[in-house]
Amino acid sequence: MANIDPIDARILARLQRRCDEPLEELGQHVGLSRNAVWRRVKALEERGVLVGRVAVVDPDAVGLGLMVFIQVRAGHHSADWLEKFRRAVRAMPEILGVYRMTGDLDYLLRARVADMADYDRLYQRLIARVDMGDVSASFVMEELKEGSALPL
Template identity: 35%
Template structure:
């Protein structure tokens, strides 16, 4: 289902991104509409897959997950079977926060959250015991400068 997202939809999406736990009344007031049209638009956006599941954002450091590693992976394997095994290994590991397949010299980059370097080493050892990897480089993030789940919902792109 293709949905045209207009400026009111963008206002609603921005409000939901900021705090989806607010009441429908609060969101409607913020976007300058009434409750029923806002609820209808939210339902339409959910049905279209624009709004996915709702969750909460937890503080990793407060929960003892103080080390964030960016893991650069190069592989000499590109067969479908290897990729399936690799993706299954990543999906099975809750410490993998993000995984991206890249263009260029590095094949994959992972964002991994663990308590410390020893926990990262256990993750690394488990991963390479399951999947053959040509080269792994781990970069420890010294400071998180910016992290946001909020998408930039500016004006609609102009059509040329």
Template identity: 40%
Template sequence: MIELDEQDRAILAALSRDATQTAAALGGRIGLSQPATWRRIKRLRESGVLAGQRVALDAQALGFGVTVFLGVKLATKGRVSLEDFERAVAAIPEVQLVEHVLGLYDYRLRVVARDLADFERVLRRRVMTLPGVGDVEANVLLSEERRPGPI
């Protein structure tokens, strides 16, 4: 595990808000030179702390007005491997997130759809036909108060 100081944490917080910032602009905000900031960013990448760069898309603006969290319990764990389920569910474009969890359900999925009728189509034609699917519980997202950010 890498040791992080206050400047490393400041870099991570700033990059989590806007990963397009230049090292010079970022360094200016936290009191470091451009080369020193760049070296720290490089070290954070090489150590795996910075695992990538992503663009945050607004599902609503793209026409996806419904987000549903599905709890999926596999019915036939012995006959269908977890890898088969994971491979099949990853191929569904409406499924944004697949989490293997411990508890009542085996998987938690985040699914986006244009509306409830579109979600029903995704559920019936795609999710329920996946290998090994047993029980499914749906929870519709009403509002999202906090987006994932730095730890």
């Protein structure tokens, strides 16, 4: 790993699983004092390696049990279209991830909604904001693995 020593990698691996772990416990697991761990965490933040700390919310517990992947073909291939699309998807909190793809489709969107009716409202808002070439969706029936921790 570029510019990540083994101790930093162990710190990052633990923080990805539990970012609220007390520094004393984190230090015990990586073999450093509380202060040494704190200095390393601060250095990782300053270098832009550690970019945030979040709480993971159970989507079912907050009524967002349906995950949908939306495949988009661009209406146009221009800088203006891309900027309009970028603004539209960033303004919709249901859309959790947007990826420009190789191959037949242009963009893949990952969204969380309550149900099919909620997805339809999202779809209607999206196509009202941006001219799309083609839009299709696939709905997740079962999540076999979900996570954000990188393999350090």
